Amino acid sequence: MKRIGVLTSGGDSPGMNAAIRAVVRKAIFHGLEVYGIDQGYAGLINGQIKKMELGSVGDIIHRGGTVLYTARCEEFKTLEGQKKGIEQLNKFGIEGLVVIGGDGSFQGAQKLTEHGFPTIGVPGTIDNDIAGTDYTIGFDTALNTVIDAIDKIRDTATSHERTYVVEVMGRDAGDLALWSGLADGAETILIPEVTYNMNDIVDRLKRGAERGKKHSIIIVAEGVGSGVDIGKEIHKKTGFETRVTVLGHIQRGGSPTASDRVLASRLGAEAIELLLDGQAGKMVGVESNKIVSHSIEDALSRKHEIDQEMYRLSQELSI
Numbered sequence: 001m002k003r004i005g006v007l008t009s010g011g012d013s014p015g016m017n018a019a020i021r022a023v024v025r026k027a028i029f030h031g032l033e034v035y036g037i038d039q040g041y042a043g044l045i046n047g048q049i050k051k052m053e054l055g056s057v058g059d060i061i062h063r064g065g066t067v068l069y070t071a072r073c074e075e076f077k078t079l080e081g082q083k084k085g086i087e088q089l090n091k092f093g094i095e096g097l098v099v100i101g102g103d104g105s106f107q108g109a110q111k112l113t114e115h116g117f118p119t120i121g122v123p124g125t126i127d128n129d130i131a132g133t134d135y136t137i138g139f140d141t142a143l144n145t146v147i148d149a150i151d152k153i154r155d156t157a158t159s160h161e162r163t164y165v166v167e168v169m170g171r172d173a174g175d176l177a178l179w180s181g182l183a184d185g186a187e188t189i190l191i192p193e194v195t196y197n198m199n200d201i202v203d204r205l206k207r208g209a210e211r212g213k214k215h216s217i218i219i220v221a222e223g224v225g226s227g228v229d230i231g232k233e234i235h236k237k238t239g240f241e242t243r244v245t246v247l248g249h250i251q252r253g254g255s256p257t258a259s260d261r262v263l264a265s266r267l268g269a270e271a272i273e274l275l276l277d278g279q280a281g282k283m284v285g286v287e288s289n290k291i292v293s294h295s296i297e298d299a300l301s302r303k304h305e306i307d308q309e310m311y312r313l314s315q316e317l318s319i
């Protein structure tokens, strides 16, 4: 293999730049040429492909977002779109591809591999919703952003003696809500993996109020439903003054934490090792702090699980 490509796809996440840097530098270290593909699979189909040098990835390790831009591309879900993408890769003499993105992007990577084009997936998403890795690139940064926001909300919750509902991202996964709730001592954490009972939440709030607790923080994962609706229901059932904050896209931005930069560097570099080893259709990940790889097909067929023990702990500590 002499020439490889790299793209970022789907939702962006902090640390994608550090991953691109690792892919480019590790590839050049091994004497490969690297081409960057702008705007994910859309740019692949359109031939938005450019040569990258060592300097192309200078001064980006600390930046959020992705210098290769990202996009969603319906056309790539079709066989025709995938063939157009492979034609472009062939035109540029690219022999292997690294796709940095979430599970949707991995589906695309799997398709390319099935059509005979060697592709490796690097998990980049704040949602931490990919099986086969303990952490995805961007999760730790998003978590810290959420914690910073909740700390601030807690200050005002204490001063005003209110109930605060905070809706956090995570798509269908509850990791961001669970980890931030545990890290911030939230009274209640609602995640899609565990069915909630509104009466229990109300009882808990009332019990807290009876023993003199003047404020509460309730974290709602977006996969559970609307934080606004849950806030309204709580207000109706308790009469407590309730405020809702939907954190939104601030969770996807910002300078990546040290953990995300290190993870991105390790995973990006491993993707190149796999390509050089002749492997395809694999995703890289980290399990028990060891770099691992799994077949993308296998990872996509499994569901990322939350840590049940951690959920129980969050409940025990917020009685």
Ligand code: ADP
Pocket: 009, 010, 011, 041, 042, 071, 072, 073, 074, 075, 076, 077, 078, 101, 102, 103, 104, 105, 106, 107, 108, 109, 111, 125
């Ligand atoms: P993420 O990678 O963050 O999960 P998406 O689910 O939006 O984001 O997927 C990103 C892109 O991956 C899609 O816009 C599409 O181009 C490609 N993709 C998603 N699913 C498939 C599929 N089944 N086959 C081929 N490409 C896909």
